[in-house]
Amino acid sequence: MNDINKALSLLLSKLEDWGEHLILMLPNLFVALILLIVTFYVARVIRDGLDKVIVRFSHSPALNNLISTLIYLALLMVGFFFVLSVLQLDKVVVSILAGVGIIGLALGFAFQDIAANFISGVIIAVQKPFGVGDMIETNDYFGIIERVTLRTIDIRKPTGELVKLPNKMVFENPVTNFSVNGIRRIDLDVGVSYGEDLERVQQIVIEALQDVKNRVKTRDIEAMYDAFGDSSINFKARFWVTYSRQVDYVSAKSDAIIKIKKAFDQNDIMIPFPIRTLDFGIKGGEKLNEHLESLQAQLKNGRGLGEN
The missing domain is CATH 3.30.70.100 (Alpha-Beta Plaits)
Structure with a gap:
């Protein structure tokens, strides 16, 4: 019975401490909530503004979306860290950063090809060596580009087949653009x-x-x-x-x-046919007509022998 009373008193003491701490943190919680709402609002406004500005400098929808999304996430991350600081959770911030670094390293090894295609897609979108509608030849594939994404390039062959080439293959190999000069x-x-x-x-x-x-x-x-x-x-x-x-x-x-x-x-100009020489197995110096007469005589003699 005494043990139960001690446990209850300890629990009540802890709850009382947490309640007092919660009351003391109420202003911080209110400020953190306001800061979080403002962060989402500002990040969205900035992203929408960037979407309108980036279009003037880049004509790649995939690249434009990537840039605006990365900036939006970066702003949210900064605001989130400020919220944790207001709540006096600085140690949590350090732990999160360490965890993000470890996870990023593991994902980098696990998805090397995906990352390579993604980076190649970004470089292609920036350099713009070709665009949708161009006729190109690369990696033994010839056709017109139908779509360019940050992962693949879709090529429609003249015979109708659609080929999805990873960006890494296109980036690392020669590309012939037949449409660039018109x-x-x-x-x-x-x-x-x-x-x-x-x-x-x-x-x-x-x-x-x-x-x-x-x-x-x-x-x-x-x-x-x-x-x-x-x-x-x-x-x-x-x-x-x-x-x-x-x-x-x-x-x-x-x-x-x-x-x-x-x-x-x-204009009576002749395109000649290829000349071919037929070999009848005739020995050098022997005329073709004499050889044919000899063959005809042999055939007649053979027919006569057969009749007798």
Whole structure:
């Protein structure tokens, strides 16, 4: 019975101490509550203001959202630490900071790839080497960019497939941006017979390509010979076209082939077929007609033997 009374008296004493401490802390609690409300309000106002300002300097929605969110969380963290200081919980602040550091270190090791993709996405968003709608080639993938996030880049291939490439792969490997200049050069391989007048062929090709689809008129058309082939003299017809989609390039190249073929037909210029030599197993010095006559005689003799 005495033990129970002692326990009750101890409990009442503790409750009384806590009550007195609570009464003494009431002003601090009131100030802390006001400070917490003000922190949320100010952080929200600043975030909304930053959203309007950042848009003027950056056109990446993902990056803009990241910056405003980080600033918003930082303001909330500062206000939270002030609240703990008002409540005289400084030791708790130190413990929280230590815990955050340990947790951050553990998460850094656990999510290295995610962190690398995130950081790569931030750098890409800042440098802006390409944007939505650009035609690029990277990591053996070719297509138009549909979406850029802080984790992946979505590429739509010309055949319709959607590829989601991690930002780390794009950041660490070469990227060819075909849309950055708005124009692209077409190199078309052509061959003509060895008997043709090469200078005349050059002039005919240049005239034929004057009205190719999407051709950039300010750039010269070039027809440059580059090789003696097995059955033809080969040259490259080079010209520039406006480029925003892959169909611009493909249609212009197709149109150029049609115009060159028509020009060659009109001017009796021959595009030679490859020459092939057939080996009948004839020994050197023996004529083909004599060899055929010998084979025919053998066949006749064999037929006669079969009849007897």
